[in-house]
Amino acid sequence: MPRFFVSEEVLNGKFAVLTGPSAAHIKVLRLKRGDEVTLCTGDGSEHRCVISDLSPEQVSLVVQKTVASVSEPKLSCTLYVAFLKADKLEHVLQKATELGAARVVVFLSSRCVSRPDEASLRKKLERWRKIAAAAAEQSGRGRIPQVDVAANYDDAIRQAAQAELPLFLYENEDRLSLRSAVEASTPTSVSVVTGPEGGFSAEEVAAAQHAGLRICSLGPRILRCETAPLCALSALMYATGALDPV
Amino acid sequence: MPRFFVSEEVLNGKFAVLTGPSAAHIKVLRLKRGDEVTLCTGDGSEHRCVISDLSPEQVSLVVQKTVASVSEPKLSCTLYVAFLKADKLEHVLQKATELGAARVVVFLSSRCVSRPDEASLRKKLERWRKIAAAAAEQSGRGRIPQVDVAANYDDAIRQAAQAELPLFLYENEDRLSLRSAVEASTPTSVSVVTGPEGGFSAEEVAAAQHAGLRICSLGPRILRCETAPLCALSALMYATGALDPV
Incomplete structure:
Protein backbone atom coordinates (compact mmCIF):
# COMPACT_ATOMS: atom_id res chain seq x y z
CA MET A 1 0.00 0.00 0.00
CA SER A 69 3.02 1.86 12.97
CA VAL A 70 4.31 -1.72 12.85
CA SER A 71 7.63 -0.61 11.44
CA GLU A 72 8.82 1.31 14.50
CA PRO A 73 11.40 -0.51 16.65
CA LYS A 74 10.59 -1.07 20.30
CA LEU A 75 14.07 0.12 21.22
CA SER A 76 14.49 3.89 21.24
CA CYS A 77 18.03 4.45 20.04
CA THR A 78 19.59 7.90 19.81
CA LEU A 79 22.86 8.31 17.93
CA TYR A 80 25.18 11.09 19.08
CA VAL A 81 27.42 11.62 16.05
CA ALA A 82 30.42 13.96 15.98
CA PHE A 83 30.35 16.47 13.16
CA LEU A 84 31.84 14.68 10.12
CA LYS A 85 32.61 15.79 6.59
CA ALA A 86 29.32 16.68 4.86
CA ASP A 87 28.85 13.59 2.71
CA LYS A 88 29.67 11.19 5.56
CA LEU A 89 27.30 12.83 8.00
CA GLU A 90 24.49 12.87 5.44
CA HIS A 91 25.18 9.21 4.76
CA VAL A 92 24.92 8.41 8.48
CA LEU A 93 21.64 10.33 8.76
CA GLN A 94 20.06 8.52 5.83
CA LYS A 95 21.19 5.06 6.94
CA ALA A 96 20.41 5.65 10.63
CA THR A 97 16.85 6.51 9.60
CA GLU A 98 16.48 3.35 7.51
CA LEU A 99 17.91 1.26 10.34
CA GLY A 100 15.42 2.62 12.87
CA ALA A 101 17.14 5.35 14.92
CA ALA A 102 14.73 7.38 17.06
CA ARG A 103 16.88 10.50 17.08
CA VAL A 104 20.27 11.75 15.85
CA VAL A 105 22.17 14.45 17.72
CA VAL A 106 25.17 16.08 16.03
CA PHE A 107 27.91 17.60 18.19
CA LEU A 108 31.33 19.20 17.83
CA SER A 109 34.31 17.63 19.59
CA SER A 110 37.94 18.72 19.82
CA ARG A 111 39.18 16.73 16.82
CA CYS A 112 36.38 17.52 14.36
CA VAL A 113 38.11 18.48 11.11
CA SER A 114 35.65 21.11 9.93
CA ARG A 115 34.16 23.44 12.51
CA PRO A 116 31.12 25.28 11.17
CA ASP A 117 29.83 28.33 13.04
CA GLU A 118 26.39 28.30 14.61
CA ALA A 119 24.61 29.97 11.67
CA SER A 120 26.06 27.43 9.27
CA LEU A 121 25.12 24.54 11.61
CA ARG A 122 21.51 25.77 11.77
CA LYS A 123 21.36 25.81 7.99
CA LYS A 124 22.81 22.32 7.78
CA LEU A 125 20.31 21.15 10.36
CA GLU A 126 17.46 22.03 8.01
CA ARG A 127 19.09 19.94 5.30
CA TRP A 128 19.69 17.01 7.69
CA ARG A 129 16.04 17.05 8.74
CA LYS A 130 14.98 16.83 5.10
CA ILE A 131 17.29 13.86 4.57
CA ALA A 132 15.80 12.09 7.61
CA ALA A 133 12.24 12.82 6.44
CA ALA A 134 12.94 11.50 2.93
CA ALA A 135 14.64 8.36 4.26
CA ALA A 136 11.77 7.76 6.73
CA GLU A 137 9.21 7.90 3.93
CA GLN A 138 11.27 5.75 1.58
CA SER A 139 11.97 3.07 4.20
CA GLY A 140 8.42 2.89 5.54
CA ARG A 141 9.14 4.29 8.99
CA GLY A 142 6.16 5.40 11.07
CA ARG A 143 8.13 8.22 12.63
CA ILE A 144 10.66 10.72 11.30
CA PRO A 145 13.76 10.62 13.50
CA GLN A 146 14.37 13.88 15.28
CA VAL A 147 17.64 15.54 14.25
CA ASP A 148 19.25 18.03 16.64
CA VAL A 149 22.51 19.83 17.25
CA ALA A 150 23.97 19.78 20.78
CA ALA A 151 25.16 23.10 22.16
CA ASN A 152 28.62 21.63 22.82
CA TYR A 153 30.40 18.42 23.73
CA ASP A 154 29.37 18.53 27.40
CA ASP A 155 25.76 19.06 26.43
CA ALA A 156 25.93 16.04 24.10
CA ILE A 157 27.29 13.67 26.75
CA ARG A 158 24.94 15.05 29.39
CA GLN A 159 21.96 14.28 27.11
CA ALA A 160 23.39 10.89 26.12
CA ALA A 161 23.86 9.89 29.76
CA GLN A 162 20.09 10.07 30.32
CA ALA A 163 19.35 6.89 28.33
CA GLU A 164 18.84 3.61 30.19
CA LEU A 165 21.91 2.23 28.46
CA PRO A 166 24.28 5.11 27.61
CA LEU A 167 27.14 3.87 25.40
CA PHE A 168 30.28 5.65 24.27
CA LEU A 169 32.17 3.81 21.51
CA TYR A 170 35.92 4.04 21.86
CA GLU A 171 38.47 2.13 19.80
CA ASN A 172 40.91 1.76 22.71
CA GLU A 173 38.39 0.14 25.05
CA ASP A 174 39.31 -3.50 25.64
CA ARG A 175 36.86 -4.68 28.27
CA LEU A 176 33.17 -3.88 27.73
CA SER A 177 31.53 -5.36 24.63
CA LEU A 178 28.30 -4.07 23.12
CA ARG A 179 26.94 -7.59 23.54
CA SER A 180 27.56 -7.83 27.28
CA ALA A 181 26.27 -4.26 27.82
CA VAL A 182 23.01 -5.05 25.98
CA GLU A 183 22.47 -8.54 27.37
CA ALA A 184 22.97 -7.39 30.95
CA SER A 185 20.31 -4.70 30.80
CA THR A 186 17.65 -5.44 28.11
CA PRO A 187 17.21 -1.67 27.69
CA THR A 188 14.28 0.20 26.14
CA SER A 189 16.38 3.31 25.47
CA VAL A 190 19.99 3.40 24.32
CA SER A 191 22.29 6.23 23.36
CA VAL A 192 25.38 5.61 21.24
CA VAL A 193 28.09 8.29 21.11
CA THR A 194 30.65 8.08 18.27
CA GLY A 195 33.59 10.31 17.40
CA PRO A 196 34.95 12.21 14.40
CA GLU A 197 37.63 11.15 11.85
CA GLY A 198 40.42 11.75 14.39
CA GLY A 199 38.69 10.01 17.30
CA PHE A 200 38.14 11.33 20.83
CA SER A 201 40.82 12.88 23.04
CA ALA A 202 41.68 11.18 26.34
CA GLU A 203 40.03 14.14 28.15
CA GLU A 204 36.81 13.63 26.22
CA VAL A 205 36.74 9.92 27.08
CA ALA A 206 37.32 10.76 30.75
CA ALA A 207 34.54 13.38 30.69
CA ALA A 208 32.14 10.86 29.12
CA GLN A 209 32.95 8.28 31.76
CA HIS A 210 32.51 10.87 34.49
CA ALA A 211 29.10 11.80 33.04
CA GLY A 212 27.99 8.18 33.43
CA LEU A 213 28.50 6.89 29.92
CA ARG A 214 29.70 3.32 29.50
CA ILE A 215 32.86 3.12 27.38
CA CYS A 216 32.35 0.29 24.93
CA SER A 217 34.25 -1.55 22.18
CA LEU A 218 33.07 -2.61 18.72
CA GLY A 219 35.78 -5.24 18.41
CA PRO A 220 39.35 -5.41 17.15
CA ARG A 221 38.82 -3.96 13.69
CA ILE A 222 39.06 -0.20 13.36
CA LEU A 223 35.80 1.09 11.96
CA ARG A 224 35.62 4.41 10.15
CA CYS A 225 33.72 7.23 11.80
CA GLU A 226 30.73 6.75 9.47
CA THR A 227 30.73 2.95 9.86
CA ALA A 228 30.81 2.66 13.66
CA PRO A 229 27.42 4.27 14.49
CA LEU A 230 25.63 2.24 11.79
CA CYS A 231 27.29 -1.01 12.84
CA ALA A 232 26.27 -0.40 16.46
CA LEU A 233 22.73 0.56 15.44
CA SER A 234 22.35 -2.57 13.27
CA ALA A 235 23.61 -4.73 16.13
CA LEU A 236 21.29 -3.08 18.67
CA MET A 237 18.28 -3.49 16.38
CA TYR A 238 19.20 -7.14 15.83
CA ALA A 239 19.63 -7.77 19.54
CA THR A 240 16.30 -6.22 20.49
CA GLY A 241 14.23 -7.94 17.79
CA ALA A 242 13.75 -4.95 15.49
CA LEU A 243 15.12 -6.90 12.50
CA ASP A 244 12.50 -9.63 13.01
CA PRO A 245 9.52 -9.67 10.64
CA VAL A 246 6.25 -8.46 12.21
CA MET B 1 51.92 -0.58 16.32
CA SER B 69 45.66 -12.18 13.49
CA VAL B 70 43.45 -11.32 16.47
CA SER B 71 41.28 -9.08 14.32
CA GLU B 72 39.84 -11.82 12.12
CA PRO B 73 36.28 -12.87 13.02
CA LYS B 74 35.65 -16.52 13.79
CA LEU B 75 32.60 -16.44 11.54
CA SER B 76 33.39 -16.72 7.85
CA CYS B 77 30.77 -14.55 6.16
CA THR B 78 30.51 -14.21 2.39
CA LEU B 79 28.32 -11.47 0.95
CA TYR B 80 26.74 -12.13 -2.43
CA VAL B 81 25.86 -8.64 -3.65
CA ALA B 82 23.92 -7.89 -6.82
CA PHE B 83 25.67 -5.49 -9.18
CA LEU B 84 24.77 -1.98 -7.97
CA LYS B 85 25.57 1.49 -9.26
CA ALA B 86 29.34 2.03 -9.02
CA ASP B 87 29.50 4.25 -5.94
CA LYS B 88 27.11 2.04 -3.96
CA LEU B 89 28.95 -1.17 -4.73
CA GLU B 90 32.30 0.38 -3.86
CA HIS B 91 30.78 1.61 -0.62
CA VAL B 92 29.55 -1.90 0.22
CA LEU B 93 33.00 -3.37 -0.55
CA GLN B 94 34.79 -0.90 1.69
CA LYS B 95 32.36 -1.26 4.61
CA ALA B 96 32.04 -5.04 4.28
CA THR B 97 35.82 -5.25 4.62
CA GLU B 98 35.86 -3.06 7.74
CA LEU B 99 33.02 -5.08 9.24
CA GLY B 100 34.86 -8.37 8.75
CA ALA B 101 33.49 -10.07 5.61
CA ALA B 102 35.59 -13.03 4.47
CA ARG B 103 34.60 -12.71 0.81
CA VAL B 104 32.36 -10.65 -1.45
CA VAL B 105 30.90 -12.11 -4.64
CA VAL B 106 29.26 -9.76 -7.13
CA PHE B 107 26.58 -11.11 -9.47
CA LEU B 108 24.13 -9.89 -12.09
CA SER B 109 20.41 -10.48 -11.57
CA SER B 110 17.44 -9.71 -13.78
CA ARG B 111 16.68 -6.29 -12.30
CA CYS B 112 20.21 -4.89 -12.13
CA VAL B 113 20.01 -1.38 -13.59
CA SER B 114 23.41 -1.30 -15.27
CA ARG B 115 24.64 -4.42 -17.03
CA PRO B 116 28.36 -4.27 -17.76
CA ASP B 117 29.84 -6.75 -20.22
CA GLU B 118 32.39 -9.28 -19.10
CA ALA B 119 35.46 -7.20 -20.08
CA SER B 120 34.15 -4.24 -18.13
CA LEU B 121 33.35 -6.44 -15.12
CA ARG B 122 36.91 -7.85 -15.11
CA LYS B 123 38.26 -4.30 -15.08
CA LYS B 124 35.96 -3.30 -12.25
CA LEU B 125 37.00 -6.42 -10.34
CA GLU B 126 40.58 -5.13 -10.25
CA ARG B 127 39.36 -1.86 -8.77
CA TRP B 128 37.15 -3.65 -6.22
CA ARG B 129 40.09 -5.77 -5.08
CA LYS B 130 42.15 -2.61 -4.53
CA ILE B 131 39.31 -1.11 -2.45
CA ALA B 132 39.13 -4.25 -0.32
CA ALA B 133 42.92 -4.31 0.16
CA ALA B 134 43.02 -0.63 1.19
CA ALA B 135 40.11 -1.06 3.62
CA ALA B 136 41.68 -4.20 5.10
CA GLU B 137 44.92 -2.34 5.79
CA GLN B 138 43.17 0.73 7.18
CA SER B 139 40.87 -1.27 9.47
CA GLY B 140 43.56 -3.62 10.78
CA ARG B 141 42.24 -6.80 9.22
CA GLY B 142 44.57 -9.80 9.14
CA ARG B 143 43.18 -10.95 5.82
CA ILE B 144 42.13 -9.17 2.65
CA PRO B 145 38.61 -10.31 1.74
CA GLN B 146 38.49 -12.14 -1.55
CA VAL B 147 36.41 -10.33 -4.19
CA ASP B 148 34.96 -12.34 -7.08
CA VAL B 149 32.40 -12.11 -9.84
CA ALA B 150 29.94 -14.99 -10.25
CA ALA B 151 29.47 -16.28 -13.80
CA ASN B 152 25.70 -15.70 -13.53
CA TYR B 153 22.81 -15.69 -11.08
CA ASP B 154 22.58 -19.49 -10.87
CA ASP B 155 26.30 -19.73 -10.19
CA ALA B 156 25.97 -17.16 -7.37
CA ILE B 157 23.17 -19.00 -5.58
CA ARG B 158 24.83 -22.36 -6.14
CA GLN B 159 28.00 -21.06 -4.44
CA ALA B 160 26.02 -19.33 -1.68
CA ALA B 161 24.11 -22.52 -0.91
CA GLN B 162 27.34 -24.23 0.14
CA ALA B 163 27.68 -22.24 3.41
CA GLU B 164 26.53 -23.82 6.66
CA LEU B 165 23.91 -21.08 6.97
CA PRO B 166 22.94 -19.86 3.49
CA LEU B 167 20.72 -16.78 3.74
CA PHE B 168 18.83 -14.92 1.03
CA LEU B 169 17.47 -11.55 2.18
CA TYR B 170 14.06 -10.76 0.73
CA GLU B 171 11.88 -7.84 1.72
CA ASN B 172 8.63 -9.79 1.28
CA GLU B 173 9.63 -12.61 3.62
CA ASP B 174 7.50 -12.50 6.75
CA ARG B 175 8.46 -15.63 8.68
CA LEU B 176 12.17 -16.33 9.10
CA SER B 177 14.20 -13.74 11.03
CA LEU B 178 17.96 -13.44 10.87
CA ARG B 179 17.97 -13.90 14.64
CA SER B 180 16.13 -17.21 14.66
CA ALA B 181 18.20 -18.47 11.69
CA VAL B 182 21.47 -17.67 13.51
CA GLU B 183 20.42 -18.80 16.98
CA ALA B 184 19.17 -22.15 15.71
CA SER B 185 22.44 -23.09 14.03
CA THR B 186 25.48 -21.29 15.60
CA PRO B 187 27.16 -21.41 12.20
CA THR B 188 30.86 -21.03 11.36
CA SER B 189 30.16 -20.08 7.74
CA VAL B 190 27.32 -17.89 6.49
CA SER B 191 26.44 -16.57 3.08
CA VAL B 192 24.16 -13.55 2.67
CA VAL B 193 22.60 -12.86 -0.73
CA THR B 194 21.17 -9.38 -1.36
CA GLY B 195 19.50 -7.89 -4.40
CA PRO B 196 19.84 -4.84 -6.65
CA GLU B 197 17.96 -1.51 -6.51
CA GLY B 198 14.82 -3.09 -7.99
CA GLY B 199 14.89 -6.21 -5.79
CA PHE B 200 14.64 -9.83 -6.86
CA SER B 201 12.01 -11.26 -9.20
CA ALA B 202 9.66 -13.95 -7.90
CA GLU B 203 11.45 -16.45 -10.16
CA GLU B 204 14.81 -15.58 -8.63
CA VAL B 205 13.45 -16.05 -5.10
CA ALA B 206 12.01 -19.42 -6.10
CA ALA B 207 15.32 -20.48 -7.68
CA ALA B 208 17.20 -19.48 -4.51
CA GLN B 209 14.82 -21.46 -2.34
CA HIS B 210 15.14 -24.44 -4.66
CA ALA B 211 18.95 -24.22 -4.43
CA GLY B 212 18.69 -24.56 -0.64
CA LEU B 213 18.98 -20.92 0.43
CA ARG B 214 16.93 -19.81 3.43
CA ILE B 215 14.73 -16.82 2.59
CA CYS B 216 15.11 -14.36 5.43
CA SER B 217 13.72 -10.97 6.57
CA LEU B 218 15.57 -7.95 7.97
CA GLY B 219 12.43 -6.56 9.56
CA PRO B 220 9.58 -4.27 8.59
CA ARG B 221 11.63 -1.30 7.39
CA ILE B 222 12.66 -1.28 3.74
CA LEU B 223 16.44 -1.10 3.58
CA ARG B 224 18.21 0.21 0.51
CA CYS B 225 20.25 -2.23 -1.54
CA GLU B 226 23.52 -0.89 -0.12
CA THR B 227 22.22 -0.86 3.48
CA ALA B 228 20.83 -4.41 3.72
CA PRO B 229 24.10 -6.38 3.29
CA LEU B 230 25.96 -4.18 5.80
CA CYS B 231 23.14 -4.33 8.34
CA ALA B 232 23.05 -8.13 8.08
CA LEU B 233 26.85 -8.36 8.32
CA SER B 234 26.93 -6.10 11.41
CA ALA B 235 24.22 -8.20 13.05
CA LEU B 236 25.98 -11.49 12.22
CA MET B 237 29.29 -10.19 13.59
CA TYR B 238 27.52 -9.02 16.74
CA ALA B 239 25.73 -12.34 17.20
CA THR B 240 28.88 -14.41 16.81
CA GLY B 241 31.08 -12.33 19.11
CA ALA B 242 33.19 -10.61 16.44
CA LEU B 243 32.31 -7.16 17.86
CA ASP B 244 33.66 -8.15 21.28
CA PRO B 245 37.09 -6.84 22.30
CA VAL B 246 39.88 -9.43 22.17
Missing part, protein backbone atom coordinates in the same frame (compact mmCIF):
# COMPACT_ATOMS: atom_id res chain seq x y z
CA PRO A 2 1.46 3.44 -0.94
CA ARG A 3 2.53 5.49 2.08
CA PHE A 4 2.74 9.26 2.39
CA PHE A 5 4.10 11.40 5.18
CA VAL A 6 1.69 14.29 5.68
CA SER A 7 1.32 17.10 8.21
CA GLU A 8 -1.30 16.76 10.96
CA GLU A 9 -3.44 19.47 9.31
CA VAL A 10 -4.56 17.30 6.38
CA LEU A 11 -6.46 15.06 8.83
CA ASN A 12 -9.84 16.16 10.07
CA GLY A 13 -11.42 13.34 12.09
CA LYS A 14 -12.46 10.63 9.65
CA PHE A 15 -11.51 12.69 6.59
CA ALA A 16 -8.29 13.83 4.95
CA VAL A 17 -7.62 16.20 2.09
CA LEU A 18 -4.33 16.18 0.22
CA THR A 19 -3.09 19.01 -1.97
CA GLY A 20 0.34 19.86 -3.38
CA PRO A 21 3.09 17.23 -3.83
CA SER A 22 1.27 14.32 -2.09
CA ALA A 23 -1.82 14.86 -4.28
CA ALA A 24 0.40 15.09 -7.36
CA HIS A 25 2.22 11.92 -6.33
CA ILE A 26 -1.07 10.02 -5.97
CA LYS A 27 -1.94 11.02 -9.54
CA VAL A 28 1.49 9.99 -10.83
CA LEU A 29 0.90 6.55 -9.26
CA ARG A 30 -2.45 6.50 -11.15
CA LEU A 31 -4.34 5.69 -7.99
CA LYS A 32 -8.10 6.05 -8.30
CA ARG A 33 -11.26 6.23 -6.24
CA GLY A 34 -11.52 3.21 -3.93
CA ASP A 35 -7.74 2.64 -3.78
CA GLU A 36 -6.09 2.36 -0.38
CA VAL A 37 -3.23 4.54 0.85
CA THR A 38 -1.55 4.97 4.22
CA LEU A 39 -1.02 8.45 5.63
CA CYS A 40 1.69 8.87 8.26
CA THR A 41 1.94 11.98 10.36
CA GLY A 42 5.39 10.99 11.62
CA ASP A 43 4.24 10.51 15.22
CA GLY A 44 4.39 6.72 15.10
CA SER A 45 0.77 6.19 14.00
CA GLU A 46 -0.55 5.27 10.57
CA HIS A 47 -3.90 6.20 9.05
CA ARG A 48 -5.21 3.60 6.57
CA CYS A 49 -7.38 5.53 4.08
CA VAL A 50 -9.48 4.98 0.98
CA ILE A 51 -9.54 7.56 -1.79
CA SER A 52 -13.07 8.99 -2.02
CA ASP A 53 -12.57 11.65 -4.65
CA LEU A 54 -9.91 13.07 -6.97
CA SER A 55 -10.23 16.58 -8.37
CA PRO A 56 -7.61 18.48 -10.38
CA GLU A 57 -6.63 20.38 -7.21
CA GLN A 58 -6.91 17.83 -4.43
CA VAL A 59 -7.45 14.25 -3.32
CA SER A 60 -10.07 13.45 -0.68
CA LEU A 61 -9.79 10.38 1.52
CA VAL A 62 -11.79 8.62 4.20
CA VAL A 63 -9.83 7.27 7.17
CA GLN A 64 -10.72 3.59 7.69
CA LYS A 65 -8.60 3.00 10.75
CA THR A 66 -5.69 4.44 12.69
CA VAL A 67 -3.06 2.05 14.02
CA ALA A 68 0.36 2.21 15.65
CA PRO B 2 51.95 0.40 12.59
CA ARG B 3 50.69 -2.35 10.28
CA PHE B 4 51.56 -2.97 6.66
CA PHE B 5 50.14 -5.42 4.16
CA VAL B 6 53.02 -6.94 2.22
CA SER B 7 53.43 -9.72 -0.31
CA GLU B 8 54.80 -13.09 0.82
CA GLU B 9 58.09 -12.43 -1.02
CA VAL B 10 59.32 -9.77 1.43
CA LEU B 11 59.56 -12.42 4.15
CA ASN B 12 62.52 -14.74 4.22
CA GLY B 13 62.44 -16.85 7.39
CA LYS B 14 63.27 -14.57 10.31
CA PHE B 15 64.04 -11.59 8.06
CA ALA B 16 62.05 -9.19 5.94
CA VAL B 17 63.09 -6.49 3.51
CA LEU B 18 60.73 -3.74 2.45
CA THR B 19 61.22 -1.57 -0.62
CA GLY B 20 58.86 0.73 -2.55
CA PRO B 21 55.73 2.24 -0.96
CA SER B 22 55.90 0.35 2.37
CA ALA B 23 59.52 1.43 2.90
CA ALA B 24 58.60 5.01 1.97
CA HIS B 25 55.64 4.88 4.36
CA ILE B 26 57.88 3.74 7.23
CA LYS B 27 60.08 6.78 6.58
CA VAL B 28 57.11 9.14 6.44
CA LEU B 29 56.06 7.80 9.87
CA ARG B 30 59.64 8.61 11.04
CA LEU B 31 60.08 5.10 12.38
CA LYS B 32 63.65 4.23 13.29
CA ARG B 33 65.89 1.30 14.13
CA GLY B 34 64.43 -0.67 17.07
CA ASP B 35 60.83 0.40 16.38
CA GLU B 36 58.19 -2.31 16.09
CA VAL B 37 55.91 -2.82 13.09
CA THR B 38 53.48 -5.56 12.11
CA LEU B 39 53.63 -7.08 8.64
CA CYS B 40 50.51 -8.83 7.34
CA THR B 41 50.59 -11.06 4.31
CA GLY B 42 46.81 -11.12 4.11
CA ASP B 43 46.54 -14.83 4.92
CA GLY B 44 45.26 -14.29 8.45
CA SER B 45 48.67 -14.26 10.15
CA GLU B 46 50.67 -11.30 11.47
CA HIS B 47 54.44 -10.98 11.70
CA ARG B 48 55.58 -8.77 14.59
CA CYS B 49 58.90 -7.25 13.50
CA VAL B 50 61.60 -4.88 14.73
CA ILE B 51 63.33 -2.53 12.30
CA SER B 52 67.02 -3.53 12.11
CA ASP B 53 68.24 -1.14 9.43
CA LEU B 54 67.04 1.72 7.24
CA SER B 55 68.88 2.59 4.05
CA PRO B 56 67.74 5.09 1.40
CA GLU B 57 66.48 2.19 -0.73
CA GLN B 58 65.04 -0.29 1.74
CA VAL B 59 64.04 -1.13 5.30
CA SER B 60 65.30 -4.34 6.91
CA LEU B 61 63.39 -6.03 9.71
CA VAL B 62 63.76 -9.01 12.02
CA VAL B 63 60.66 -11.09 12.64
CA GLN B 64 60.14 -11.48 16.40
CA LYS B 65 57.09 -13.69 16.25
CA THR B 66 54.33 -14.79 13.91
CA VAL B 67 50.81 -15.02 15.32
CA ALA B 68 47.30 -15.56 14.02
